[in-house]
Amino acid sequence: MSSLFRRKSPDLVADATATVTPEPDTTPRPKGYTPSKKELGKETPKRQSSQRRPGAVAAPANRREAYKQMRERQRTERAEASEGMRSGDERYLLARDRGPERRLVRDIVDSRRTAGTWFFVGAIIVFIGSTGRMPYQVQLAANLLWAILALSVIVDSILISRRIKKLVTQKYPNTTQRMGSLYMYGIMRALTFRRMRVPKPQVELGTKI
Numbered sequence: 001m002s003s004l005f006r007r008k009s010p011d012l013v014a015d016a017t018a019t020v021t022p023e024p025d026t027t028p029r030p031k032g033y034t035p036s037k038k039e040l041g042k043e044t045p046k047r048q049s050s051q052r053r054p055g056a057v058a059a060p061a062n063r064r065e066a067y068k069q070m071r072e073r074q075r076t077e078r079a080e081a082s083e084g085m086r087s088g089d090e091r092y093l094l095a096r097d098r099g100p101e102r103r104l105v106r107d108i109v110d111s112r113r114t115a116g117t118w119f120f121v122g123a124i125i126v127f128i129g130s131t132g133r134m135p136y137q138v139q140l141a142a143n144l145l146w147a148i149l150a151l152s153v154i155v156d157s158i159l160i161s162r163r164i165k166k167l168v169t170q171k172y173p174n175t176t177q178r179m180g181s182l183y184m185y186g187i188m189r190a191l192t193f194r195r196m197r198v199p200k201p202q203v204e205l206g207t208k209i
Contacts, residue, residue, distance in 0.1 A: 105189070164186050165179055
């Protein structure tokens, strides 16, 4: 009993620690065994369920909210498609506008002034001036203007077609596009006002193609 009280406090602390500390597991492990995080004394952090990914859209609370989200998504997609079509993005173009040959034809037409852009304005003037209520001189001038417009469009269409054939043959000698289809595509674009053309012009007037 007296020897117990004679022991110093550091000896008592060492005995208590030795009692509480578990002995290392000496069980033999397989060669490819990997200790778990628990065995290594590490804890796996728990993921908070309230966290969402950045930019995630909250689930609709009811049918009305779901319909509103769907309409907003459709509106955004239509706006992207419209802008992509106007800018000439191949992903949004119609089948008639796709392909490098069609892009070249658009550049050929957009790089020059065409008589076709004034054709419809002239046609309206001719329609008004050729009515029976107008004087004979006005009707005669309207018919003359109509002949000049028609001749100008024909000559301009021939020049555009020749230009298309020359450049498409040079740049795409193995093209599978029909020349007649490319001619018509270019002529119809030439008849449209420049600001109303879709896709919008990618070259300035006077640009050498």
